[in-house]
Amino acid sequence: MDARPSDKLPFLHPGHFDVIVVGGGHAGCEAALASARSGCQTLLLTHNVDRIGWMSCNPAIGGVGKSQLVAEIDALGGEMARNADRAGTHYKLLNSSRGPAVQAMRVQCDKLAYATAARRVLEGQNNLLIKQGNVTSLWLEDGLLRGVATSNGLRFLTSTVVLTAGTFLEAVCHTGDAKEVGGRAGDGASVGLGGQLRALGVRTMRHKTGTCPRLDGRTLDESLLRLDPGLKSPRPLSRGGPPPALAQMDCLAAATTAETHRIIRDNLHRSPLYGGVIEGIGPRYCPSIEDKVVRFAHHDRHLLFLEREGWQTDEVYVNGLSTSLPADVQVDMVRSIPGLERAEIVRFGYAVEYDAIDARQLDRTLELPALPGLFFAGQVNGSSGYEEAAAQGLVAGLNAVARVRSQPPVVFDRTDSYLGVLVDDLVTQGADEPYRMFTARAEHRLTLRASNADLRLTPLGRRLGLVDDAQWGRFEARRERLALARQVFADVALRPTTETRAVLAKWDHDLTMPMSLESLVKRPDLPWQAVLAWLPDDLLAGGAHALDDDDADELQVALRYQGYVARDNSRRQRSLRAEHLSIPEDLDFAAVGGLTSEAVQKLQRVRPATLGQVARIPGLTPATVQALAVHLARRRRADRLSGAAESGLSEP
Secondary structure (H helix, E strand, O other): OOOOOHHHOOOOOOOEOOEEEEOOOHHHHHHHHHHHHOOOOEEEEEOOHHHOOOOOOOOEEEOOOHHHHHHHHHHOOOOHHHHHHHHEEEEEEEOOOOOOOOOEEEEEEOHHHHHHHHHHHHHOOOOEEEEEOOEEEEEEEOOEEEEEEEOOOOEEEOOOEEEOOOOOEOOEEEEOOEEEEOOEOOEOOEOOHHHHHHHOOOOEEEEEEEEOOEEEHHHOOHHHOEEEOOOOOOOOOOOOOOOOOOOOOOEEEEEOOHHHHHHHHHOHHHOOOOOOOOOOEOOOOOOOHHHHHHHOOOOOOOEEEEEEOOOOOOEEEEEOOOOOOOHHHHHHHHHOOOOOOOOOEEEOOEEEEEEEEOHHHOOOOOEOOOOOOEEEOOHHHOEOOHHHHHHHHHHHHHHHHHHHOOOOOOOOOOOOOHHHHHHHHHHHHOOOOOEOOOHHHOOOOOOOOHHHHHHHHHHHHHHOOOOOHHHHHHHHHHHHHHHHHHHHHHHOEEOOOHHHHHHHHOOOOOOOOOEEHHHHOOOOOOOHHHHHOOOOHHHOOOOOOOOOHHHHHHHHHHHHOHHHHHHHHHHHHHHHHHHOOEOOOOOOHHHOOOOOHHHHHHHHHHOOOEHHHHOOOOOOOHHHHHHHHHHHHHHHHHHHHHHHHHOOOOOO
């Protein structure tokens, strides 16, 4: 690597940092970049700089609900989608037979290439300094946040910290009876910080996650395995970005057998998950193979995907075989699967048990009100997955900057983004088990598509300083193309001539009266390509405002679902009215008439900011919402009367 001249250094150690980000995982990367790109002097402290942006579990970015988050991070100027395109080796469109609101892209990555790309971006970022260090405690003076302290006795001064500890707080790895301290195999844990948080009154809980054995790809019998190809000409995950940088590869698929299930059942007593050794709650939607065999006993097989972890290795990730069974059982289990009879295990699967905080203690900026200046992001908040972590990192990083500059907070609403859904779910409902994003969690998912994430959020990213000139130029050009195309679809009308009727007859359609292209495109069984044939040359390939594939897809969805989108927008406006009914921070819920003691306890624990948030707290009834609405209306009226009396006026 070329030596970087001294005048290109991010900055010399200032002694005091605007923002310190603790942890170099996916949350930490986005938080540090958001802070530095906004102009704040930022320090990223991580226990191992070689593990920055590391894919500890599955080597993939995206998936149902998750790719929508990635698109929003990208739209705001974040880095996850770009890194995935730099390292992507296998692109797959999920739910392709279903509606556009639930379709999703999943990108398998070369994990070393991904981590290398992430580190290079961070090291090349202005205003950002990276240091290796194990943060063992927050540095507090007189109850105020002053910085962080590391295990080697160093202190770093700041009043704003973003804590992205991932699975490392008081973490223990389990494989059968064997266990070792660590947030993942080969890495240590963050010991002491979790205890300090509890001593400060922060509620924590134990969560559990796990990973699968990795196999030597040279020992697989591919003749007995099914080919699982990816897209041959994938589009980049990052909107308007360059095409995937690496050559693409196919994956393989296998399945468990009755013998596999027998081996697992016979050894459940040796599993730390079923032997009572692990107390943490695991992810419902990514269960271990032990859980699958027990909970879904009626299934005689479970599908597995064999995903090579990169071009520079033969190591294979067995997606669907997460386990913490003893090593000898893992060998028998793997070799009972057709095609894996001679497979050699390079790394054994294991479970990780760790501390997570109850995110209901945070506000919607992901700050802990009890200790101003301390933000939390990622799996430490009870979520699971790289994408959920990166999204929270971006939100926390932006709000750390807002605090430093005494600016209004950056709050995302669930009516305008998946980011808003994610944060609102965590701070309102908490996560008794690791939280995973799904499209089903977003009640406005039809209008919150990955395809329009830039149209919704890129202007905000520009105002916040995260979207550079190149991305902004691409966005403005796309917005102009789409606006022009929408106008053409509204203005261009087809008449029932012999020529037009002959063309439509190819698809068993007829035209009996003049019809705009906008109306024509709403015919559900008329192919999109048939409609595009009538566009003016200016919008076709080679034209001055030519639509690319992403543009055409967004245009098709916007036009075909126009009525549904209008209906959803009406619902969104009603939701927004409820969200805008703010609840005073000092409101004594016990003084609100008509509330049960249970409702008061839940409201005091969550401290919802709006009436809309109240409606989403588990266990609260519509009667609770109504009682609060009445109380707030009376309070507003009393405030108006008081103001009128002070000014010598009487209210009409």
